[in-house]
Amino acid sequence: MEQRIGIIGGSFxxxxxxxxxxxxxxxxxxxxxxxxxxxxxxxxFKSGDTTPSATPEQRMAMVHAAAVQNSSFRVSxxxxxxxGVSYTIDTIEHFQTIHPGAQLxxxxxxxxxxxxxxxxxxxxxLRASTLCIVRRPFLLTPEQEWRLTENLTVDxxxxxxxxxxxxxxxxxxxxxxxxxxxxxNYLTVKAVRDYIExxxxxxxxxx
Numbered sequence: 001m002e003q004r005i006g007i008i009g010g011s012f013x014x015x016x017x018x019x020x021x022x023x024x025x026x027x028x029x030x031x032x033x034x035x036x037x038x039x040x041x042x043x044x045f046k047s048g049d050t051t052p053s054a055t056p057e058q059r060m061a062m063v064h065a066a067a068v069q070n071s072s073f074r075v076s077x078x079x080x081x082x083x084g085v086s087y088t089i090d091t092i093e094h095f096q097t098i099h100p101g102a103q104l105x106x107x108x109x110x111x112x113x114x115x116x117x118x119x120x121x122x123x124x125x126l127r128a129s130t131l132c133i134v135r136r137p138f139l140l141t142p143e144q145e146w147r148l149t150e151n152l153t154v155d156x157x158x159x160x161x162x163x164x165x166x167x168x169x170x171x172x173x174x175x176x177x178x179x180x181x182x183x184x185n186y187l188t189v190k191a192v193r194d195y196i197e198x199x200x201x202x203x204x205x206x207x
Contacts, residue, residue, distance in 0.1 A: 006035035040086035065191035104129035178202035
């Protein structure tokens with residue numbers, strides 16, 4: 001039986017509760033054997049954020065700290081080890097190499113799905129993996145979802161919509177709260193909160 005492998009990319013700066021809950025639903029709804037978190041070295045789309053950041057190695061360490069709680073979760077350093085701009089097609093090819101014959105499932109948010117045709121070699125990504133999209137209530141109408149599904153169907157491979165709780169939590173919010181000396185209790189797991197505190201992350205130059 002083919003192994004079913006999930007892939008979730010992102011900056012994870014830092015990883016938070018919503019990431020973990022969405023990943024858990026992803027594993028559950030797609031009957032995945034494992035789900036890999038793949039922290040980006042450098043996202044091709046993220047720029048202009050002036051809040052204090054963490055190094056790629058620190059972001060990776062926080063993902064490890066959060067993922068250890070779930071036996072289905074794994075962490076891949078593929079993009080950080082590769083360096084440069086992190087392109088998903090390269091990551092898909094990496095997983096094809098290390099897991100030959102496995103079924104790959106790539107999870108993205110519905111906001112990312114809207115822009116997916118801008119991704120490098122996006123059709124090749126869709127041919128090599130099953131695209132799964134987290135449904136965010138009220139972001140898209142049923143008609144818009146249908147159109148997006150149609151636009152992102154390549155060679156008969158139809159995207160799958162994943163249902164998860166709507167949680168308005170963002171890494172940007174966490175970084176700003178830390179910078180402003182506000183609590184981040186319950187926004188991420190204790191191990192990540194402790195890591196941020198221990199390493200003085202996100203506090204800015206005046207900390």
